[in-house]
Amino acid sequence: MQFQQLQYFVAVAETLHFTRAAELVHVAQPSLSQQIKALERELGADLFRRARGNITLTDAGEALLPLARRILADTETARHEVQEVAQLRGGRVRLGATPSLCTGLLPDVLRAFHDRYPGVRLLIEEGGSHDLVRELARGALDLALVVLPLPTPSPALTTVELLREDLVVVSSPDATRPGRGRRTVRIADLEGERLVMFRHGYDLRELTVAACRAEGFEPEFAVEGGEMDAVLGFVRAGLGVAVVPRMVAARSGHGLRVTPLARPGLHRAIALAHRSDVAPPRAARELQRMLLER
Numbered sequence: 001m002q003f004q005q006l007q008y009f010v011a012v013a014e015t016l017h018f019t020r021a022a023e024l025v026h027v028a029q030p031s032l033s034q035q036i037k038a039l040e041r042e043l044g045a046d047l048f049r050r051a052r053g054n055i056t057l058t059d060a061g062e063a064l065l066p067l068a069r070r071i072l073a074d075t076e077t078a079r080h081e082v083q084e085v086a087q088l089r090g091g092r093v094r095l096g097a098t099p100s101l102c103t104g105l106l107p108d109v110l111r112a113f114h115d116r117y118p119g120v121r122l123l124i125e126e127g128g129s130h131d132l133v134r135e136l137a138r139g140a141l142d143l144a145l146v147v148l149p150l151p152t153p154s155p156a157l158t159t160v161e162l163l164r165e166d167l168v169v170v171s172s173p174d175a176t177r178p179g180r181g182r183r184t185v186r187i188a189d190l191e192g193e194r195l196v197m198f199r200h201g202y203d204l205r206e207l208t209v210a211a212c213r214a215e216g217f218e219p220e221f222a223v224e225g226g227e228m229d230a231v232l233g234f235v236r237a238g239l240g241v242a243v244v245p246r247m248v249a250a251r252s253g254h255g256l257r258v259t260p261l262a263r264p265g266l267h268r269a270i271a272l273a274h275r276s277d278v279a280p281p282r283a284a285r286e287l288q289r290m291l292l293e294r
Contacts, residue, residue, distance in 0.1 A: 003075060005039040006068045008032050009047060013065050016055045084282030092121040093284045096132040096144035098203060099228040101270065104247030105145070105163075109294050113287050120283045126227075128201045133157065136275055142284035145291075147203040148269040159271040162291060166246045167207070167266040169259045172238040177257065184262040188215045194222035194240035196231050203268070208243045211266055232256065 011021035012032070022029040040047050047061035057065065097106055102124065110122060125135065129146040136144050137156060148161065169185045171178055178193055179185035190212060197219070198205040205224075212219040222240035228248065235242050236255040243266065249258045272291055274280050280288060 001039065001042055002035075003071075005035050006071055008035050009039060009061075009064065010068050010072060012036060012048065012055065013057055013061060013068075018055065081282075087120075087281070088117050088283055088286065089119045091119075091281065091283045092123055093281070093287050094123045094125070094140065094142045095284075095287065096125045096127060096135055096141045096146075098128060098132070098145065098147060099126045100204065100245050100248050101145045102126055103228055104165075104245055104251055105270070107251075109287075109291055113290055117283065117286070129203055130201060133273070136273060139275070139278070142274065142280045143288055144273045146271055146273050148271045150273075156276055157273050158276045159273045160292065161269055161271045163270050164267050165270060167204075167243050167261060167268065168246050168249050169241055169261060170232070170235050170244055170249050170256045171241040171259065172236055173255070173257045175238050175241075175257075178241050178259060183259070185259050186262045187211045187266070188217075190219065190241070190243075191215070191217040192220070195219050196226070196234045196240040196242040197221045197224035198231055199225045199227065202227075204243065204245075207266065207268060211243075 007025055008021065008027070011024045012018060015021045015024060018033055018036075019029050022032040025032065036047065043060065043064070045060035046058050047064060049056045049058055095106075106124075110124075113120070114122065125132070125141060127135070129150060132141065132144040132146055133150055133154060135141045137154065145162070146159070148159065150157070150159070169178055169190070179189035182189075195208070197208070209219055223234050226234065228244070231242050231244070232248075232252050234240065243261075245268070246258075249256065272288060274284075274288070279285070
């Protein structure tokens, strides 16, 4: 019994027509008929009733059809899995991340991944968690690094928490230290400070504003609307202070004063997300493993 014979058998069983089946599998009709007859001889049973041009399955054909379909499906799965492994010499990974994570968490992991799989293209999309969740849901991303809790929880996504990250206050070394010069700053100390604030939809904006309001005051903005690099640049220029992740502050510390937040401080949970109904491609699963083991 040959794989090709099973392909031809299923094609005839589904079309109930030898000529259309031959067109479907891209083979001449006589060749298809010969292979079906060879399969019947090997099995010792007719698979089709051929009466005046009408084709129907025999009992033997009915018994073989689900088994043949399963064999073909398993073969296709095996081929796909092998190709996925081979794609680690090529292919792509579409990864979404918030701008702060692109600056703080990703560079070292992506460098290690690229060193191991130099043929895999890394396509990075920056955005807020809300945008990244939407892109995941429509299949435009394989994985995304998002901030928990998700803005709109979705049962269609699987999330695995990677880390909890401390937030710190950054300011210009030439400006007065926030919090009256203390080594740590409380959120309440930011009342009256002019903040450099991220654009709307930015996770850090929502977190900072909510923390200020919880302390009973409305934050005052010196400038707002920027992405991470712009915010850090405005802080270096002395326009105000900003609340940013510790990892970002550590990587971008040149020209910045970093002041920790006093306990209990502010933190955010970072998670790796992917669609629940579709397994990420092989290369994406490998990047996922490296992120989880970092």
